[in-house]
Amino acid sequence: MNAPPPAHIFPETEQYCSLSYEERRFLKSVWAQYRFTFQEIKQLIDFASDVEMWNEGELSSLWNPDLIARNYPKLSGKPLRRKLIEGAEEVWERLRRGPKSYDSFTPPASSELGGKSIPIDAPHQGEILGTCPVASERTRCCNLETLDVVKQCGFACSYCSIQSFYDQGRVYFVDNLDEKLEELERRFIAERRSGETRLRHIGTGQSSDSLMWGNRNGLLEKLSGFAGRNPEIILELKTKSANTSWLEEHELPSNMLATWSLNPQTIIDAEEHLTSSLDDRLAAARRCADKGIAVGFHFHPIVHYDRWKQEYGNLFRRVQELFLPEEVVTISLGTLTFIRPVIRQLRRRKLRSKILQMPLSDAEGKQSYPFEIKRELFSYAYNSFSGAWKSGVFFYLCMEEIDLWEPVFGRSYSDNRAFEEDMKRSYRKKMDSIAYLKKASKMV
Incomplete structure (x- = not known):
């Protein structure tokens, strides 16, 4: 040799x-x-x-x-x-x-996912209201604003880079939240006085899960009060949790929206570690809808694997069986999209995962499935819903190429601003309708 x-x-x-x-x-x-x-x-x-x-x-x-x-x-x-x-x-x-299969896949043990999250109360410096971290003119984006009241997530989804794992388990709670929300309200009041008021769509689930922490530090109570005092905002709580007890025990203002990320249980078991099961997420959403809270669903990321059509098809049917389109504000569709540093980060973690076992193509500067696979995924998802759902619920693609809209939905927007305004008008109209029906039911 x-x-x-x-x-x-x-x-x-x-x-x-x-x-x-x-x-x-x-x-x-x-x-x-x-x-x-x-x-x-x-x-x-x-x-x-x-x-x-x-x-x-x-x-x-x-x-x-x-x-x-x-x-x-x-x-x-x-x-x-x-x-x-x-x-x-x-x-x-x-x-x-090749078409990947989860049939013989062994998910990582709990001990491999890192220790328990370590909550840390820390003051927030600067402006608390931000913009969507992946907003781009190269994709059709809704220009979501973000309220980062918690940073890092205690869940361990294999495709996500905001896990507390990446910061030694630390999760940061804004301990001067009252002060920061007051600053924001003064800004909104000034806008009203100057006639510059505009409807805002604000999300709290971009830097952590919105509900997994419950009302720790009075978090949900403060957000609810903030939304109630500022009717020109739509405040969205986005979650993979079933921790809805505080929402069920309190009256939320009509401009608050609770949304759930959903996937087949196969993907939850293999890739969405420590999150609530599909059954528990759907049950939590059903309890909120029963209380008259506006709800929505994010099928994001849709994962391409050997049984994707069968299992996502079953999921879409379950949602339509459990909910009426009159109760649901929005449904978003999206899939796995990465910037190269995140791919390197996921590989360094060395967690057993099939997420990166996928053909990667350039998607407007990011890495994602080839265009034809995405068109097949999204078209199948959208066409799995009845006409009543298509006409009564606001469907959209999240962070996807502009050229996908027309073949999937038969509609598109000239720019991100047009998309943003149409989304907010639709949300407000639907949430007002849900609030009216809730009020009417109490009078019967």
Whole structure:
């Protein structure tokens, strides 16, 4: 066997060190045998890391470099190494692009998800009202404003980068929230006096889950009071939780909206760790709707896998069986979309997950499914709803390419501002209708 290259060029990366002992030994062996360069062996480490993360076995059992070398006896040096890399890449691509299955997938144990969240009360510096962190003119965006009253999330969804895991379990609660909300109200009052009042759609679920913390530090009570004193806002609570006890025990102002992210239980079990089950989320939404609270649903991210059509189809039917379109303000559709730093972040965590086992294409500067897959996912979702739902509920695509709107919905918007204004008009009209029906039912 040829003498190995100098040891210092072997990339002892974090990804390499997280591989199994057998896989590390295999990679060191082929590196020495075929004299792979630093970049070549690094590429093989990336392939091995992904295969292991996807719970598809090990690269060493799927790729046989010795067999490839025997099939090309006249090749040596760089041409042979290129052929070997191509063989490994073929294995990786086949797994990445093929219809992935969760049938034999083993979700990570609780001990692998990190410790308990550590709540920290800390003052917020500067403006508390922000804008959607992924807003862009390159995609059709609703220009959502965000109220980041809690930062970092105690759930452990494999596709998300706002988990407390990434900050040693710390979750930050704004302990000067009263002061910050008062500042915001003074600004709104000044706008009213100057005649510049406009309807605002504000979300609280962009930097953490809106309901998982309940009314800790009087959080929901303060938000409810803020919404009640400012009728020109629509305040949305977005959640994967079933923690609705405070909402059920108190009267919410009619301009507050509770929405749930929904996925089939297969995806919840495999990828949405520590979150409430699908049954519990739907039951919580049903309890809120029974109390006259406006509700909505986010099918986001829709994940493409071997049984996606059957399982999402069942989910869409359940929603229509459990709710009337008159009770539901909005339904959004979206899928997995990443910026490259987030992909690197998810890989570094080394949590067993099939989320990145997907074909990645450029989507207006981000990485996502190819256009045709997304069109199929979204069209199937939208067409699973009856005409009454399509005409009575505001459907939209979240953070998706502009060219998807027309083939999916048969409608589109000239720009983000037109989308924003249509959404807010629709929300306000529907929420006023829900409030009227609630009031009328109490008079009977």
